[in-house]
Amino acid sequence: MSPGPFGTTTAPRGLLQRFRAAPVDVADLHDVAVQLLPRLASARLHLGLVRRPGAGTVLHVEEDERVQRVALTDLADDMSRAGVPGTAAGITAALRSWVERRPVTDAAAAASGIAVLDWVDRSETAVGWSVVVVRGDLAVAWVPSPAARTAELHRVRSASTGRAHEVPLQVRVEGPLALFSHRTVPVLASAALVAPELMLQRIATTGLALPDMHVVVTPHRPVACADPGVARRLAGQTSEASVTLPWRSVVDLPWL
Known part of the structure; x- marks a missing residue:
């Protein structure tokens, strides 16, 4: 909760x-x-x-x-x-x-926003890219103001994607799973997904090979990476809502 x-x-x-x-x-x-x-x-x-x-x-x-x-x-x-x-x-x-938890301003999103995945709606059946601003141990999602123009939306989202590359994340391997997490702001774990190829490389350095990597995404939780069968079993064993995706499709998810 x-x-x-x-x-x-x-x-x-x-x-x-x-x-x-x-x-x-x-x-x-x-x-x-x-x-x-x-x-x-x-x-x-x-x-x-x-x-x-x-x-x-x-x-x-x-x-x-x-x-x-x-x-x-x-x-x-x-x-x-x-x-x-x-x-x-x-x-x-x-x-x-x-x-x-006050609303994020357009200027704050442009200056320090980070791209992460979050639920598209309350039904929690699909995820999309969102821009968040970190305040201490809290990440607040940016909702563009009515004055924000299309060009500004593009600039903010592009910059937030670049910052996502710089988010320090921990990788832990548990058997056939690799888990990406952030030490203090859980939602930042999905920032790694802006560059899934780099995730594959980082996982490979641990000795775990996942040529057909699928990711199990539960926003505000660690991102689990595994082969398709393991990923499906993991998603079926948890009571929390999640979305399982092949790594190549993650970057094409819509912006919220």
Whole structure:
């Protein structure tokens, strides 16, 4: 299960709901925001609280072409539903995570975007190429703004493909499998697939030969490489959704 907007996962429904943490208080969230937001702001990222007479306070986030406004009452309710502890430390961690997950600007994608594979839609039956920007241990997908022109889309995607070559990945061989992974940002494992021929060469240096390599892709997980039969068995043995592809077809996948 992927973390939500506050770095938490939703707990299963059932008896444990009786023991949920106390709701996040709006006043406590306000106090945390006053202290934290100036430390997270930068020359391009503007964060602030705006008081609306008769309508409460909103959190204003502005970075290049991206502008967000969310009522503190709504944000506190969302945190409570996500199980965020109502302590200063819990609220601080959740608010920091929320800001880190803000939309990626076109300029940020152009400057530091990396090409990876991600699900095409919520049905998780197909994958495509996406551009992500890494913020700490988090990778946030870029959704082009309405102002982004076709030429700009091409430049960003081309540059992100080039950066994918430079992502440091670990390779581990387990029997007939080779696993590509990233130490801290799992989704970056699929960056290797921009150059599957280099993957084959790197695997060969371990002593494992995969002339007809197929890859088992589960976004946000290590990429498994194996012969076709082994790859199919591996995909059938896991409960997670995955896509199995011959290595030659990976570079032709669509952009999201």
